[in-house]
Amino acid sequence: MSPRTKEQNDAIREMRMSQIMQAAADIYLEKGIHLEIRDVAMKAELGYGTVYHYYKNKHMLLEDLLWDALARTEEAVAPVLTGEGNSLKRAASFSRLLLKACIQDPSVFILLKTVADNFHHFPGNRFIKLFENFQERIYLPFAGMILEGTGSDASPEKTANQIFGSLVGCAALNIHHNMRHEMDVDGIVSMIFSGIQQKGSFEWLS
Template identity: 75%
Template sequence: MSPRTKEQNDAIREMRMSQIMQAAAEVYLEKGIQLEIRDVAVQAELGYGTVYHYYKNKQMLLEDLLWDALNQAETAVIPALTGDDGSSSMFKAESFSRLLLHKCIQEPSVFILLKTVADNFHHFPGNRFSKLYGEFQERIYLPLVEMIRQEIGSKSPEKTANLIFGSLVGCTTLNIHHNMRNEIDADGIVDMIFSGIQARER
């Protein structure tokens, strides 16, 4: 049997890391910061040594999880930023919120990122996530603020953006903690948020 090529090894590594991060997100939803590498190994149906080979501690794993979630969130909202989402919505900000909430439901790591940012990284020691926070501001938060400023004419677009993010996190949290992730009416939630915003800004 011939040895694996570099491409094959890279593909296996990528698959394993994806498997580990998906498992870590599920464990985090259940245990929060108390998760351990062993918990993740059990959830991923991998040996402890296999997970430990990729991540020596849970801080490294959570850091990778959150950075990956940021990239996924940014990719999810690009159609709203470029106007290529095929939506009939008159507001890009509404489309942005809809896409982001759908991604939160599909990918728990994206929900974890939004909740962690909303909690100001309260459960994470030191300032090791200050760079991640800065990138989140630049790539997710500020684009939404700018859309709100241009499209809705809000007197305080930052407060409106905070209201939107808080509502998305809150609605997702309630459903996840009651094991009703598949029952979240993402479109209904976003419609309600924006009808309220528009009524307030009139």
């Protein structure tokens, strides 16, 4: 049998990494930070040594999982980040896309929950750069929509925090009770935004 080409090796690596990441996300939803490499290997149906070849410990694996989730999150909300129009409508659309991404991709939910928890369960300061990137690429653009849409002197970050917290809470309730596919995304977002007044108008969400 002839040796595999570089392209074949790269394809195998990509496939295994995808298996590992998906398994890690599923196990994290079950066990949280108590996840172990052995659990991931069993879930991915890969040998322990295979997973260990890529990740020497669970913190390295979770760090990769969260960075990958950041890219997926940014991709999910990109249509709003690059769009134009009414700022609060865009903020509501952003929230819908974010909540739908949580349903479809557990790693996105894990990222949002981890940020909301301020990386409480993770050791050291290894996630400072990830948090800064999340702020720059996801959170601050969203807070900017809130500020522009309300025209209020009140802190847009406070409103953005409350909305993010509500989204994470609703996602957690549905995901951990195995009801993610029953989640009324539009209803949840409409309820959250119903108390936010747009600058100069009260009929903005319809």
